[in-house]
Amino acid sequence: MSNELQIKVKDLHFSFFPQHEILKGINLELKKGESLIILGENGSGKSTFFLNLLNLLPNYTGKIEISGKEVNRKNEKDIRKRVGIMFQNPNDQLFLPTVLQELEFGPSNLGINGKELKSRIKYVIDTLKLHNLIDKKTFHLSYGEKKKIAFASIFSMDPEIYLLDEPYANLDPRTKKEFSEIFENLNQKKKSMLIISHDLDKIPKFIKRTIVIHQGEILFDGLINDLYNKMEILQKANLDLPILSILYLKLKEELHLKEKMNFPRDINDFLELLKNTRKDN
């Protein structure tokens, strides 16, 4: 990860109506290639924060910079090139009659045409395995298929930053796994992924950092492993520990384990922990 700041948010306040602040002084710094998960209960301001990052809502106060450029009307074109957003509901994102048109729209707007456009679309179709969807009409797609195409429509623009609002919701297990692999791959290519999720079980393992937003404020910014040790924050933000972490805590209690171990992030981590506890006892 480089030290270059990709996102810098300073004292961001935003209201839809006067006297009713939705975001109450958000501060965040994200380095190029860094990824994080945004957690928080319904209505805490997560999606609003994404819309502010893209200047899609008027009149925020504070400062937002993307790659050193202030987010404002003047820089809007540049920001849209750098940041891709996948909305929570794909019906808010897709608006063209065919899947192919959806995929071509973003890159065409960036001035990519002809052969280059064709080869980019081929790359998107191959990488995201969209062969069976590409000739379909958008309104014929199932909800999960629409989510795939919503992601594909920003992937085709090759942004530096991905803002993904609940990308896993309503996806089948195989597609969830495929999404996680694609996110990890993008992260290895120094893309930053900001993922909103309600489900701590679904957080891809390569992501180590999380912020918790509660009633428009950041309640926690740090390592996911450290958050799992902070019961009072989890409770306040209405978050459940993942089932493997609950099992791990139970095991620790039962076996009176004292040493500090990291919370398991997947079943392999958990099996490794089990192996180690057997050795120790």
Ligand SMILES: Nc1ncnc2c1ncn2[C@@H]1O[C@H](COP(=O)(O)OP(=O)(O)OP(=O)(O)O)[C@@H](O)[C@H]1O
């Ligand atoms: N266009 C709007 N006009 C007025 N209020 C709005 C508008 N959009 C969102 N809100 C309000 O802003 C608050 C934050 O909404 P937001 O969608 O950012 O929450 P969230 O954390 O993303 O929630 P969820 O997890 O349910 O998606 C909510 O109280 C919501 O009702």
